[in-house]
Amino acid sequence: MTEATEIPGRKPDGALAHLLHVLRENPVTMLSFGMFAFFLLQALFGALLVPHDPLATNAAMALQPPNWSHWFGTDSLGRDVFSRVVVATRLDLTISVLAVAISFVIGSVLGAVAGYWGGWIDAGLNRVLDTIMAFPLFVLAMGIVAALGNTIENIIYATALINIPFYARLVRAEVNIRREAGFALAARLSGNSHFRTLAFHIFPNALPPMMVQVSLNMGWAILNAAGLSFIGLGVRPPTPEWGIMVAEGANYIISGHWWVALFPGLWLMLAVFTFNLMGDGLRDIVDPRRRT
Amino acid sequence: MAGRTRAIGMRLAQTVPVILGVIVISFVLTRALPGDPAVYFAGAMADEQSIQQVREALGLDKPLVTQFFLYVGDLAQGDLGRSISTGQPVLTDLAARLPASLELTLSALVLSCVIAIPLGVLAAVRQGSWVDHLCRVLVTAGVSLPTFFTGILLVYIFYYLLGWAPSPLGRLDFIYFEPPRVTGFYLIDSLIAGDLETFAATLRQLALPTITLALFTLAPIARMTRAAMLQALSADYIRTARAAGLSRGKVLFGYGLRNALLPVVTTLGMVFSFVLGANVLVEKVFAWPGIGSYAVEALVASDYAAVQGFVLAMAFLFVTLNLIIDLSYALIDPRIGFDTK
Numbered sequence: 001m002t003e004a005t006e007i008p009g010r011k012p013d014g015a016l017a018h019l020l021h022v023l024r025e026n027p028v029t030m031l032s033f034g035m036f037a038f039f040l041l042q043a044l045f046g047a048l049l050v051p052h053d054p055l056a057t058n059a060a061m062a063l064q065p066p067n068w069s070h071w072f073g074t075d076s077l078g079r080d081v082f083s084r085v086v087v088a089t090r091l092d093l094t095i096s097v098l099a100v101a102i103s104f105v106i107g108s109v110l111g112a113v114a115g116y117w118g119g120w121i122d123a124g125l126n127r128v129l130d131t132i133m134a135f136p137l138f139v140l141a142m143g144i145v146a147a148l149g150n151t152i153e154n155i156i157y158a159t160a161l162i163n164i165p166f167y168a169r170l171v172r173a174e175v176n177i178r179r180e181a182g183f184a185l186a187a188r189l190s191g192n193s194h195f196r197t198l199a200f201h202i203f204p205n206a207l208p209p210m211m212v213q214v215s216l217n218m219g220w221a222i223l224n225a226a227g228l229s230f231i232g233l234g235v236r237p238p239t240p241e242w243g244i245m246v247a248e249g250a251n252y253i254i255s256g257h258w259w260v261a262l263f264p265g266l267w268l269m270l271a272v273f274t275f276n277l278m279g280d281g282l283r284d285i286v287d288p289r290r291r292t
Numbered sequence: 293m294a295g296r297t298r299a300i301g302m303r304l305a306q307t308v309p310v311i312l313g314v315i316v317i318s319f320v321l322t323r324a325l326p327g328d329p330a331v332y333f334a335g336a337m338a339d340e341q342s343i344q345q346v347r348e349a350l351g352l353d354k355p356l357v358t359q360f361f362l363y364v365g366d367l368a369q370g371d372l373g374r375s376i377s378t379g380q381p382v383l384t385d386l387a388a389r390l391p392a393s394l395e396l397t398l399s400a401l402v403l404s405c406v407i408a409i410p411l412g413v414l415a416a417v418r419q420g421s422w423v424d425h426l427c428r429v430l431v432t433a434g435v436s437l438p439t440f441f442t443g444i445l446l447v448y449i450f451y452y453l454l455g456w457a458p459s460p461l462g463r464l465d466f467i468y469f470e471p472p473r474v475t476g477f478y479l480i481d482s483l484i485a486g487d488l489e490t491f492a493a494t495l496r497q498l499a500l501p502t503i504t505l506a507l508f509t510l511a512p513i514a515r516m517t518r519a520a521m522l523q524a525l526s527a528d529y530i531r532t533a534r535a536a537g538l539s540r541g542k543v544l545f546g547y548g549l550r551n552a553l554l555p556v557v558t559t560l561g562m563v564f565s566f567v568l569g570a571n572v573l574v575e576k577v578f579a580w581p582g583i584g585s586y587a588v589e590a591l592v593a594s595d596y597a598a599v600q601g602f603v604l605a606m607a608f609l610f611v612t613l614n615l616i617i618d619l620s621y622a623l624i625d626p627r628i629g630f631d632t633k
């Protein structure tokens with residue numbers, strides 16, 4: 001555990017002070033944390049707070065431009081775009097959080113085992129990861145969803161699978177360089193099993209770079225899921241989801257009804273932007289040298 | 293030289309397991325279908341008897357291992373099955389539509405390299421200046437932009453509001469005739485035919501989707517150029533070159549950029565992965581008749597063979613591109629082949 005002191009919160013005195021220092025130094029990172037809280041609130045309470053039912057249609061109010069009662073206007077069926085955009089946050093974040101969590105867990109286990117024991121497990125894993133990476137990843141996700149069936153769960157699995165290589169490689173590298181480190185050998189010598197040494201002494205050192213990866217990956221997972229539903233996979237209408245809302249709005253953009261596609265697209269972009277900024281900020285906190 | 297030949301041979305040998313893996317995954321995807329593949333391949337109107345016929349024709353009544361070898365045998369003959377919606381063999385469909393996708397992808401890559409590399413170089417040379425900050429903002433914003441959304445936004449601004457762009461429907465406005473097919477790239481074909489009007493029309497039609505894709509690929513290339521250039525400029529040989537009194541341009545471009553380009557070429561491989569995926573979305577937005585929109589149409593119609601053929605074709609394309617990148621890398625960089633890797 002000697003190297004794990006940089007995990008924020010584990011040793012509050014040093015790490016917290018460093019965290020505060022970085023946040024003060026870099027207002028952009030602070031902004032990204034603020035925006036993250038904003039999206040989190042929408043995901044948690046959005047459904048309770050929105051002014052209209054996101055599914056309620058009203059033919060008389062179709063394609064209204066933004067006004068006081070409909071802040072983001074209404075779509076072709078008269079549904080309130082603002083309510084739909086806000087309510088969609090929960091679904092979009094859930095898909096990407098679950099996908100990233102699955103790839104985090106599977107990637108960590110595979111990478112840790114390969115990095116610690118090496119040998120044929122390592123070689124085999126590398127071949128499999130190479131094969132996954134040999135596909136253009138979005139295209140592979142399309143293929144998986146098409147093969148497994150067109151449901152939201154399968155979007156999550158597909159997004160998880162295409163992200164596994166990034167985590168597995170990262171953990172493998174981090175575990176591999178510490179396999180023979182003094183603290184790992186000491187842990188072994190004081191009677192810990194291989195599993196204990198790996199799980200509680202070596203693996204925690206991989207967590208800080210993993211957190212950065214998670215944040216950068218979240219943005220990409222959202223983009224990926226929204227892209228899949230944009231081409232008609234996974235989420236089905238009338239469920240509010242950013243990708244599918246942009247797809248619906250795309251039909252009206254040529255006739256000048258910009259608000260139907262603009263707002264869900266904007267929210268999607270902001271969410272991805274938030275996670276990317278946060279990832280960059282976390283990287284500064286975790287490893288100030290790797291700043292580019 | 294022998295070392296380099298060996299390195300190239302090794303790199304070629306590395307593709308074999310990858311291609312095998314791609315085929316295995318593609319086979320698994322084909323067989324992982326919920327329900328009966330024969331029902332899908334037979335089409336929507338098939339009755340019990342014809343489904344059984346298709347099952348036997350496809351060898352689906354045989355053990356999995358036999359099926360795998362049958363599948364590989366079909367692939368070796370270029371048989372990807374038949375598309376339900378077009379009635380054509382999938383390979384024919386893909387071959388007919390591939391030039392449209394490649395024309396779009398390649399022009400986007402050229403455009404983004406032309407912008408991103410100078411931007412990255414400037415950001416590295418004037419570190420901390422406004423160019424550097426612009427580069428940083430562009431890079432973070434660029435990777436956050438959903439391509440399909442940028443595309444729609446550009447259509448709204450340049451087609452609806454300003455009226456500069458033609459309607460976002462396909463490769464050529466309907467008032468023009470397709471140039472006689474030589475390469476399948478309209479830009480080249482129209483030049484071969486000497487038809488400048490069609491060339492200009494193609495260019496206008498190509499502009500928006502190209503910009504959309506280029507905006508997306510700009511970010512990783514600019515970021516990598518900046519990082520590689522910073523690293524190259526802090527190297528000893530740059531200091532030596534400066535101390536020896538070489539001109540600023542010679543140092544920057546002759547020594548700095550030439551060395552910095554190598555990692556940039558490597559990132560192009562990763563960029564291709566994103567571009568081929570983003571291509572699908574951009575083609576849908578602009579009704580571009582490439583293989584991406586073909587796959588989307590096939591997905592909607594549950595046209596299974598077409599989707600699988602598309603995934604496989606994309607994987608092969610990507611593996612080939614990466615191979616070309618690595619080989620050209622070995623040719624550019626004299627050090628490769630001497631150190632054992």
